[in-house]
Amino acid sequence: MKEAVIGIDIGGTYTKYGIVDRKGNCFADSFISTEAYKDFDDYLKHLHDEIEGTLKEIPGEVTLQGVGIGAPNGNYYKGTIEYPPNLNWKGIIPVVKKIKAYYPGVPVVLTNDANAAAIGEMVYGGARKMKDFIVITLGTGLGSGIVVNGQLVYGHDGFAGELGHVNVKLRGRDCGCGRKGCLETYVSANGIRRTVFRFLAERTIESELRSISFNDLTAKMITEAAQRGDLIAREAFEYTGRILGAKLADTVAHTSPEAIFLLGGLANAKELILEPTLRSMEENLLPIFRNKVKVLLSALSDVNAGVMGASALAWKELGEDSEQ
């Protein structure tokens, strides 16, 4: 008999899920489209059918212990997704309540995707022995999960850890949140694309990125161009890391973490983003914090970090006393 939880990672395009035990072994995983479903109930029915199918494929008996969900704008306290800008479903969606109807009798718990990634890092990843750390997800936007004294910081309303929306520049770039100059408009897959286009406009030097449209340009292309020595791409990583590092120095002044983990699309550029980020953070740190805070790549694979994080959330909810 295997004890396992379902980890569900709801993204704007796909929903990934996996059947995962306490040690982080994933018995099976798959995905469905998120964006194909205009109605949340239809989506959930289809997701449940798929999960049932996946469960049947696992050899031996699986005892389901709980369900963990990571989702954009997910609220841990209320079990809801609230006003998600990148999903088809509008308003406040009572996700936990609706999933409980399919899985009665086991805990169902939800948080935002970056918080789930932080819990994944704590339970299965590079933060296993840490009590104070931060995970920064560098996807389309910038998400963050802050852990203090071994506990995820949810804040009084369940929405803490929105570092993507600290201010970089007073009248800076337009942000999807309706304001200007937010960190994620500079530091994210989309942010570095904007930076490349700014430098293409300002500089006259040659770049392989001059032949690519804004819509076609991806963080992966910028990474590969930088690895080939493209000067515009390299300057864009330098600029991105400098801004991220300066803002992380302010974040360290808040919670003084042992390490900051980077995860997601831009983190795949490895040293290209790590090096300027660490350098800029050190330059901007208050002296008492210098040479103390590690900046690391997440130990979770980018491919399934969301699923592992959601699973870890469920296992954490089940508590240490159920540990065997």
Place this chain on the structure above:
Amino acid sequence: MKEAVIGIDIGGTYTKYGIVDRKGNCFADSFISTEAYKDFDDYLKHLHDEIEGTLKEIPGEVTLQGVGIGAPNGNYYKGTIEYPPNLNWKGIIPVVKKIKAYYPGVPVVLTNDANAAAIGEMVYGGARKMKDFIVITLGTGLGSGIVVNGQLVYGHDGFAGELGHVNVKLRGRDCGCGRKGCLETYVSANGIRRTVFRFLAERTIESELRSISFNDLTAKMITEAAQRGDLIAREAFEYTGRILGAKLADTVAHTSPEAIFLLGGLANAKELILEPTLRSMEENLLPIFRNKVKVLLSALSDVNAGVMGASALAWKELGEDSEQ
């Protein structure tokens, strides 16, 4: 028989102390000079003699349960004061170890002054029913104590909560920490003095503050001038609150507190500082955080907040299980 702790508030000029019970009743209190003692051991011997004298004056028997200390650059984990810029004693001072020699057998615990103020607010003040809040002390500099999920945030090294040193402006005002543009160079008793002098230079309007030298000018004078309608003083408060509010919006994006309490010299200006701070914070908040976070004056008296905070720290260390 009375159970009490000693709360000690070490400041640059004076060291205040009080004998305080669990409910916050202060049986006796007094102070000695801090700056008169070049040597920490001499200082401590004198402080101990004075406390013994004060204890003898309290009618009935007092059973000492512990000692709490709030001090600039105090480290909770190590019980040390480390490289304090505004004290005579240099390097790392093992304060807890040395005080334990005078008070063996009871817990002796130390943290920085702003953290102690936050614990005072939690135990005796306006945050008694809150689990997530922040205290900002607006004295000569800007200190902060962050509480998450009912626990003070110390960080991995014991130095968390240094909001006075988040960056406002890249090449901004010189800060005592050796960097430029730190929040406390704008938002503190000293910061608003600098702002007044900037506006006196920039504007041609009359102001009663034009007859006062930089060295003579105090936050109290600026407050009183503003209360009398002085336009330079009022503009200085507006500017100070605008900067504080914008930075608090970033802080809310980190830990999403229920309330932010202001304490210390500048907070005595009440609405003059509260109103522009709250307005600017709201203008700069991510929409999901708007109209949720209170900005309040501390419920602790400015006169003894440090002593009450240090006492609360000791009681908190003694734990809930010793409660009667």
